[in-house]
Amino acid sequence: MNDSKRLENVIAYVRKNRPRFIEELSSLCRLESVSARGRSLRPVAEAVAGLLERAGLEASLVETTGQPVVVGRASGRSERTILFYNHYDVQPPEPLEAWATPPFEPTVRDGRLYARGVADNKGNLVARIQAAEAWNRAGGGLPVSVAFAVEGEEETGSPNLGEFVKDNAEWLGRVDGVVWEAGYRDAAGRPTLSLGVKGICYLELRAAGARSDLHSSLATVVPNPAWRLVWALATVKDPDERVLVDGFYDAVRPPTRADLELLAGVPDSSDEQARQLGLPGLLLGLRGEAAARRNFFEPTATICGLVSGYTGEGEKTVLPAEATAKLDFRLVPDQDPADIEAKVRAHLERRGFGDIEVRAYAGERPARTDPASPFVGLVVEAMRRVYGQEPVVYPTMTGSGPMAYFAADLGLPVAGFGVGHAGSAVHAPNENIALDDYILGVEVAATLLGKAAVREDRS
Amino acid sequence: MNDSKRLENVIAYVRKNRPRFIEELSSLCRLESVSARGRSLRPVAEAVAGLLERAGLEASLVETTGQPVVVGRASGRSERTILFYNHYDVQPPEPLEAWATPPFEPTVRDGRLYARGVADNKGNLVARIQAAEAWNRAGGGLPVSVAFAVEGEEETGSPNLGEFVKDNAEWLGRVDGVVWEAGYRDAAGRPTLSLGVKGICYLELRAAGARSDLHSSLATVVPNPAWRLVWALATVKDPDERVLVDGFYDAVRPPTRADLELLAGVPDSSDEQARQLGLPGLLLGLRGEAAARRNFFEPTATICGLVSGYTGEGEKTVLPAEATAKLDFRLVPDQDPADIEAKVRAHLERRGFGDIEVRAYAGERPARTDPASPFVGLVVEAMRRVYGQEPVVYPTMTGSGPMAYFAADLGLPVAGFGVGHAGSAVHAPNENIALDDYILGVEVAATLLGKAAVREDRS
Numbered sequence: 001m002n003d004s005k006r007l008e009n010v011i012a013y014v015r016k017n018r019p020r021f022i023e024e025l026s027s028l029c030r031l032e033s034v035s036a037r038g039r040s041l042r043p044v045a046e047a048v049a050g051l052l053e054r055a056g057l058e059a060s061l062v063e064t065t066g067q068p069v070v071v072g073r074a075s076g077r078s079e080r081t082i083l084f085y086n087h088y089d090v091q092p093p094e095p096l097e098a099w100a101t102p103p104f105e106p107t108v109r110d111g112r113l114y115a116r117g118v119a120d121n122k123g124n125l126v127a128r129i130q131a132a133e134a135w136n137r138a139g140g141g142l143p144v145s146v147a148f149a150v151e152g153e154e155e156t157g158s159p160n161l162g163e164f165v166k167d168n169a170e171w172l173g174r175v176d177g178v179v180w181e182a183g184y185r186d187a188a189g190r191p192t193l194s195l196g197v198k199g200i201c202y203l204e205l206r207a208a209g210a211r212s213d214l215h216s217s218l219a220t221v222v223p224n225p226a227w228r229l230v231w232a233l234a235t236v237k238d239p240d241e242r243v244l245v246d247g248f249y250d251a252v253r254p255p256t257r258a259d260l261e262l263l264a265g266v267p268d269s270s271d272e273q274a275r276q277l278g279l280p281g282l283l284l285g286l287r288g289e290a291a292a293r294r295n296f297f298e299p300t301a302t303i304c305g306l307v308s309g310y311t312g313e314g315e316k317t318v319l320p321a322e323a324t325a326k327l328d329f330r331l332v333p334d335q336d337p338a339d340i341e342a343k344v345r346a347h348l349e350r351r352g353f354g355d356i357e358v359r360a361y362a363g364e365r366p367a368r369t370d371p372a373s374p375f376v377g378l379v380v381e382a383m384r385r386v387y388g389q390e391p392v393v394y395p396t397m398t399g400s401g402p403m404a405y406f407a408a409d410l411g412l413p414v415a416g417f418g419v420g421h422a423g424s425a426v427h428a429p430n431e432n433i434a435l436d437d438y439i440l441g442v443e444v445a446a447t448l449l450g451k452a453a454v455r456e457d458r459s
Numbered sequence: 460m461n462d463s464k465r466l467e468n469v470i471a472y473v474r475k476n477r478p479r480f481i482e483e484l485s486s487l488c489r490l491e492s493v494s495a496r497g498r499s500l501r502p503v504a505e506a507v508a509g510l511l512e513r514a515g516l517e518a519s520l521v522e523t524t525g526q527p528v529v530v531g532r533a534s535g536r537s538e539r540t541i542l543f544y545n546h547y548d549v550q551p552p553e554p555l556e557a558w559a560t561p562p563f564e565p566t567v568r569d570g571r572l573y574a575r576g577v578a579d580n581k582g583n584l585v586a587r588i589q590a591a592e593a594w595n596r597a598g599g600g601l602p603v604s605v606a607f608a609v610e611g612e613e614e615t616g617s618p619n620l621g622e623f624v625k626d627n628a629e630w631l632g633r634v635d636g637v638v639w640e641a642g643y644r645d646a647a648g649r650p651t652l653s654l655g656v657k658g659i660c661y662l663e664l665r666a667a668g669a670r671s672d673l674h675s676s677l678a679t680v681v682p683n684p685a686w687r688l689v690w691a692l693a694t695v696k697d698p699d700e701r702v703l704v705d706g707f708y709d710a711v712r713p714p715t716r717a718d719l720e721l722l723a724g725v726p727d728s729s730d731e732q733a734r735q736l737g738l739p740g741l742l743l744g745l746r747g748e749a750a751a752r753r754n755f756f757e758p759t760a761t762i763c764g765l766v767s768g769y770t771g772e773g774e775k776t777v778l779p780a781e782a783t784a785k786l787d788f789r790l791v792p793d794q795d796p797a798d799i800e801a802k803v804r805a806h807l808e809r810r811g812f813g814d815i816e817v818r819a820y821a822g823e824r825p826a827r828t829d830p831a832s833p834f835v836g837l838v839v840e841a842m843r844r845v846y847g848q849e850p851v852v853y854p855t856m857t858g859s860g861p862m863a864y865f866a867a868d869l870g871l872p873v874a875g876f877g878v879g880h881a882g883s884a885v886h887a888p889n890e891n892i893a894l895d896d897y898i899l900g901v902e903v904a905a906t907l908l909g910k911a912a913v914r915e916d917r918s
Contacts, residue, residue, distance in 0.1 A: 211737030278670030
């Protein structure tokens with residue numbers, strides 16, 4: 001049986017098993033796995049291990065100080081190995097009242113499956129396991145070796161993934177490519193592929209004043225932490241959107257020619273995006289390639305939250321006792337969250353705001369894969385074949401994730417695609433995927449495994 | 460019977476009636492009269508009218524579009540008239556759980572009476588009515604004409620008092636002096652007298668961005684209203700505490716020699732104040748006369764509240780849809796709240812922040828009485844006699860109130876003193892007065908009436 005025939009059989013198997021595949025996904029979505037709640041998710045990890053074993057892989061739970069990482073491995077006909085990075089934890093479902101059906105009771109409506117985590121990213125996880133199953137049952141065994149690393153703490157910043165990668169660097173470092181957790185069709189229905197993540201440095205700034213809130217008539221003689229915070233923040237970024245923290249841009253690597261070439265294939269949706277957001281236009285009047293370039297290649301400084309004093313209805317003449325801001329910096333290669341944190345601290349100190357307390361949350365590094373990497377070519381081929389159209393290739397996601405452990409520390413090519421769509425409501429109520437997209441997702445993973453084997457045979 | 464003997468009898472009557480006087484005050488404090496809740500306070504106004512009538516005054520309710528103003532009037536042996544300005548409404552009692560006993564169940568503990576409004580300002584209102592009663596019952600009738608204007612909306616900015624004063628300007632304009640609603644013993648137990656109020660301009664600034672909160676990865680291309688607000692606020696005041704709004708200080712009248720002379724009598728409590736507030740020192744390192752001068756004679760710009768985006772525990776990577784600040788400006792003569800509001804709007808427009816929406820709440824003008832006014836001399840005399848010590852005379856309160864309707868519009872001298880003390884917890888849980896201070900408050904009011912008559916007889 002030739003490669004092409006094998007792949008045909010595998011795809012036919014996938015389509016025939018559509019109802020059961022969807023039921024398997026629904027079963028996993030019924031298991032509440034909110035990592036932010038801090039409870040043990042071991043039963044969910046065991047369920048994932050069960051799915052891997054039924055698909056013909058060897059599965060084990062690797063302990064961490066947090067949730068276990070589920071590892072699945074199986075050898076294929078070639079030495080080549082594809083690694084799937086996924087996670088079995090999900091975002092909190094709140095606000096519950098905004099869900100049309102309960103978040104942990106998966107429900108089909110109008111060809112879509114609604115459940116917390118179905119797009120991010122149990123849908124991708126189960127689809128990829130089922131792709132391996134299809135090769136084992138209908139393709140004469142796996143064409144390449146397949147590995148899964150499925151953590152349970154992605155939604156809380158992957159605090160233990162670095163340790164796992166370090167402990168398992170020997171075998172992880174030998175894989176040929178990593179398929180990242182998620183991906184989406186864009187608003188026009190085009191499949192997309194992402195070749196990186198931005199990093200993130202998340203800080204909380206707190207200014208303190210008197211022991212308690214006071215009557216504002218005391219403002220003549222009592223310092224106001226809300227003013228201190230405003231003055232400090234105003235030194236962090238200026239109205240031209242330039243970050244003023246000394247050295248902030250030092251490590252920014254300019255986009256390569258290959259990066260910029262990708263932009264030509266990214267459709268300009270700036271006007272449509274502004275309209276949907278209820279804005280007269282994007283920031284700084286950006287459109288077209290300028291908007292895309294900024295979106296993919298520029299770091300940001302964002303006030304995520306501000307609070308001080310009286311925030312209710314009407315007037316209250318209060319002099320606040322404290323003021324707090326939450327700030328995130330989205331980072332691009334080769335910025336580093338620890339370095340940015342140190343620079344912000346030094347900047348505040350130097351500007352006379354040493355009294356402002358800075359608390360740093362766990363950061364994540366940016367990561368990028370070279371668009372010219374052969375692995376990226378394989379993924380594009382597989383997507384082109386399954387979707388019947390050219391995928392849109394993004395040089396990076398604009399969000400963050402623990403990709404640097406694989407891309408930077410192990411030097412592996414990483415590419416992200418998946419079963420979501422522009423309206424998947426990830427991290428929001430009524431998260432959903434289209435059932436047709438789901439089955440295509442199984443097919444893409446299966447096709448990628450087949451193409452990876454072919455590529456090696458020819459090289 | 461001579462004047463001195465009459466006053467002696469009046470004071471004896473006050474002391475003899477102490478238990479009933481305190482019970483009358485308690486009864487009024489049992490009536491919940493929170494104007495901020497917007498319910499009709501007519502039953503409370505009627506109770507005040509009843510107290511006035513029992514004391515021998517003619518009482519009536521003057522309707523407004525809000526709560527009625529209670530007017531009490533009675534002729535005395537001379538043509539001279541003293542007007543008492545008070546209010547029967549109180550601040551909301553929340554947070555209720557912080558009260559040792561319920562706010563509307565007056566309770567005596569350790570010689571203090573605890574109840575919402577007992578210091579601000581039902582204690583002063585009832586004490587003054589009882590002073591009139593004492594003259595009527597034990598002094599051979601009122602020595603001077605007495606009037607009361609008792610509104611029910613002071614705690615919500617006196618929105619209808621201006622109209623009342625205008626409609627009643629004919630008789631109000633002929634009074635000889637106005638006793639203001641409240642006053643306190645300072646932390647060292649010294650009685651204080653205040654000869655003015657600061658004005659206030661209260662604004663809410665709102666910056667708007669996208670239609671809803673967004674994932675912060677969009678910060679490259681979506682404007683952030685929290686940054687807009689921070690940049691706008693940073694143009695309003697600088698870290699040297701100088702207000703930067705164009706023309707803000709134009710109307711500030713420098714303190715007179717008489718104003719400054721009062722400062723010599725104001726004890727320096729700056730170190731003690733800083734210690735109590737948990738601060739290493741006062742703002743800008745101010746102490747002594749410099750602190751007092753700034754406290755009484757400088758206007759302020761205060762951020763009373765700030766809110767935007769995510770304000771809960773931990774991290775959330777959100778790009779906020781809006782950001783709001785509440786600002787108050789405490790004003791000194793001759794600044795005007797409407798003028799300051801216009802200047803802030805023009806300032807924001809000129810600095811490129813015309814997109815920031817400004818909402819103004821009802822403002823209040825500053826007001827001042829000349830320390831050399833004969834009425835001030837009378838009050839000082841009465842206080843010296845009752846307390847057996849010299850009162851501390853403040854050129855102004857640092858808080859605000861509707862004093863300008865009397866002081867500026869009618870040109871009347873106004874002086875404020877009362878039954879509170881430094882720990883009265885006005886506008887806070889466990890509001891209280893000392894019972895001894897209460898009776899002294901009745902005595903001061905009674906003595907003032909007696910002295911006012913004497914002064915006229917001699918002039």
